[in-house]
Amino acid sequence: MYDVAIIGAGISGLVCGCYLAKAGMKVLIAEQHFKPGGYCTSFNRKGFTFDAAAHSFGGYREGGRVRNVLTDLGLDKRLQIQRTDPTDIIISPDYRLTFFADSKETLTAFQEVFPHERTALSAFFAFLDSPDPFTFARIRNWTFKRLLDDFFRDERLKTLLAFPILGNGGLPPSRLSAFIGSKIFFEFLLDGGYYPEGGMQTMADALAERFVEFGGDLMLSNSVRKIILHRDIISSIVLEKDQEILTKRVIANCDAYQVFFELIGKEHLDDLTVRRIESAIPSPSIFVLYLGLVGSPVGLPSPGVNTWVLSDYDLDRVFSTVLSCDFENLERYMMRIQPRGDCLMALINVAFGTRSFWQTNKDRFAGAFLDTIEKSFPGLKRHVVFMDAASPLTLERFTRNHQGASYGWAATPEQLGIPEFKRPKFPANLLFTGHWAMQGLGIPSAFYLGMETAAYVLRKNHGIISCKGINRP
Amino acid sequence: MTNDVEKEIISIIADVSGFDEEEITPDKNFYKDLEIDSIKAIEITVAIEKQFKISVRDEDVPNITTVRQAMELVSKLIAEKVA
Numbered sequence: 001m002y003d004v005a006i007i008g009a010g011i012s013g014l015v016c017g018c019y020l021a022k023a024g025m026k027v028l029i030a031e032q033h034f035k036p037g038g039y040c041t042s043f044n045r046k047g048f049t050f051d052a053a054a055h056s057f058g059g060y061r062e063g064g065r066v067r068n069v070l071t072d073l074g075l076d077k078r079l080q081i082q083r084t085d086p087t088d089i090i091i092s093p094d095y096r097l098t099f100f101a102d103s104k105e106t107l108t109a110f111q112e113v114f115p116h117e118r119t120a121l122s123a124f125f126a127f128l129d130s131p132d133p134f135t136f137a138r139i140r141n142w143t144f145k146r147l148l149d150d151f152f153r154d155e156r157l158k159t160l161l162a163f164p165i166l167g168n169g170g171l172p173p174s175r176l177s178a179f180i181g182s183k184i185f186f187e188f189l190l191d192g193g194y195y196p197e198g199g200m201q202t203m204a205d206a207l208a209e210r211f212v213e214f215g216g217d218l219m220l221s222n223s224v225r226k227i228i229l230h231r232d233i234i235s236s237i238v239l240e241k242d243q244e245i246l247t248k249r250v251i252a253n254c255d256a257y258q259v260f261f262e263l264i265g266k267e268h269l270d271d272l273t274v275r276r277i278e279s280a281i282p283s284p285s286i287f288v289l290y291l292g293l294v295g296s297p298v299g300l301p302s303p304g305v306n307t308w309v310l311s312d313y314d315l316d317r318v319f320s321t322v323l324s325c326d327f328e329n330l331e332r333y334m335m336r337i338q339p340r341g342d343c344l345m346a347l348i349n350v351a352f353g354t355r356s357f358w359q360t361n362k363d364r365f366a367g368a369f370l371d372t373i374e375k376s377f378p379g380l381k382r383h384v385v386f387m388d389a390a391s392p393l394t395l396e397r398f399t400r401n402h403q404g405a406s407y408g409w410a411a412t413p414e415q416l417g418i419p420e421f422k423r424p425k426f427p428a429n430l431l432f433t434g435h436w437a438m439q440g441l442g443i444p445s446a447f448y449l450g451m452e453t454a455a456y457v458l459r460k461n462h463g464i465i466s467c468k469g470i471n472r473p
Numbered sequence: 474m475t476n477d478v479e480k481e482i483i484s485i486i487a488d489v490s491g492f493d494e495e496e497i498t499p500d501k502n503f504y505k506d507l508e509i510d511s512i513k514a515i516e517i518t519v520a521i522e523k524q525f526k527i528s529v530r531d532e533d534v535p536n537i538t539t540v541r542q543a544m545e546l547v548s549k550l551i552a553e554k555v556a
Contacts, residue, residue, distance in 0.1 A: 132504075132535065133503070133504060133509055133510050133511040133513070133514040134503075134511075134514050134534050134535050134537055134538075135511070135535060136511035136514065136515060137511070137514040137515050137517075137518045137534045138531045138532075138534040138535055139531070140515045140518060140519065141531075179511070179515060183511075416515060416519070417512070417515035417516040417518070417519040417520075418519065419488065419489060419516050419519070419520050422516075423488065438512060455491060456491035457491075459490075459491035459492060459493075460491060
């Protein structure tokens with residue numbers, strides 16, 4: 001009998017499992033993939049090591065969420081975390097905005113490009129760093145557009161500030177929650193660009209290793225097939241190889257549709273729960289291009305710098321091309337050469353559309369995407385010796401996120417802070433962690449939610465969590 | 474009625490924070506005592522609005538630091554709704 005069974009070894013599930021196992025609970029993590037990490041895995045092809053979907057992470061400043069958790073778990077020394085400077089560059093036909101490791105330097109650089117928004121930029125940066133948690137409750141119903149309109153007048157500046165948020169959050173400013181937009185800006189951009197030496201997989205592997213050291217049971221390549229209820233409470237889970245595992249509680253670090261409709265089954269749910277899930281909106285997906293490079297391409301951004309390329313200042317129009325999976329206007333992507341210098345990953349927001357669309361068009365889309373990058377960085381193609389891609393279908397296959405959703409539930413103001421995402425009313429001993437619990441906040445949030453979910457369970461069991469990780473984002 | 478409102482609010486805060494209802498007394502500070510961060514502050518606000526079918530105004534929110542202040546605000550908003 002386990003105290004807790006965690007479905008999915010994504011970052012949040014691993015972090016949660018570590019804290020619970022460390023506190024002495026009997027914990028199982030069951031993962032369908034043969035390696036831990038979820039979207040934070042890496043893979044090898046022809047001598048190249050590619051990160052599957054996560055490019056870098058934020059929240060590693062002194063007191064940042066990721067740093068606090070890794071320190072709590074004794075992994076800060078085991079992992080070598082690097083940071084490039086600059087961390088991100090936004091390139092449009094008329095501007096080049098650079099994010100430096102020091103956010104004061106970033107502010108100054110932005111003020112030089114947009115001197116007429118000097119005061120507004122200072123005020124915006126100060127707002128993002130606001131220590132009062134209720135400041136953000138005030139803007140809970142706002143879109144990110146409304147927040148930007150509140151600070152700035154220059155439409156192009158607003159677009160440039162919002163574009164990497166679209167890339168990291170999956171929605172244009174007119175649809176994205178102001179809170180989520182602010183947090184992405186602060187956690188991913190002003191405190192972003194961190195990378196574990198050896199690739200994203202090393203961080204997931206280190207967490208998995210630590211979980212086992214704390215006494216947790218980790219089962220890889222062993223998917224959960226069924227969640228069994230007894231008198232409306234989860235009593236056990238059934239694994240791929242027909243093993244039934246008794247557990248007092250389940251924490252899902254996996255897709256919500258799968259949990260409710262496949263693992264529990266609609267027939268066990270009340271109408272309200274079914275309606276709640278069916279009417280909720282998932283986030284869009286991404287398309288990832290992986291290029292193996294030889295030689296020394298000139299004119300490319302330095303390794304480790306996230307480079308955002310945008311040709312259209314109308315992000316609503318850009319988003320409509322996302323939704324229609326348009327091949328024509330792909331100049332709205334992020335590319336990054338991994339720190340080792342021989343691998344390039346490029347990401348672009350796409351909708352899932354239909355299964356057959358990606359079955360038919362994956363290679364064509366990858367080709368069009370490569371042509372688009374070549375247009376901005378002429379000569380790149382000559383150095384490409386290996387190319388692969390992940391469509392929404394690929395992401396769905398490897399992570400089982402509904403239609404390859406990249407950020408859990410869509411981060412709209414309407415879906416912000418819905419307690420049932422984290423703690424469904426039914427069944428009472430089910431919790432969610434990761435991006436289906438709280439949307440759009442990426443790796444810092446996966447760490448935060450893993451720790452918070454563990455703290456919640458321990459409080460309910462009258463235990464305490466000893467960590468400096470409980471800081472207030 | 475007020476007692477019921479207070480009980481409901483405590484139950485919401487307990488649900489979001491993970492603290493036991495007995496620990497959530499009116500003089501508790503959300504930030505210092507109950508480890509409420511910005512995400513949880515939003516969750517509490519959203520849950521309160523839904524539960525009491527009220528709308529918490531933007532300008533009301535930054536003034537709340539204690540459980541008592543939240544209770545007083547909600548009671549006021551319910552009274553306004555009835556009136």
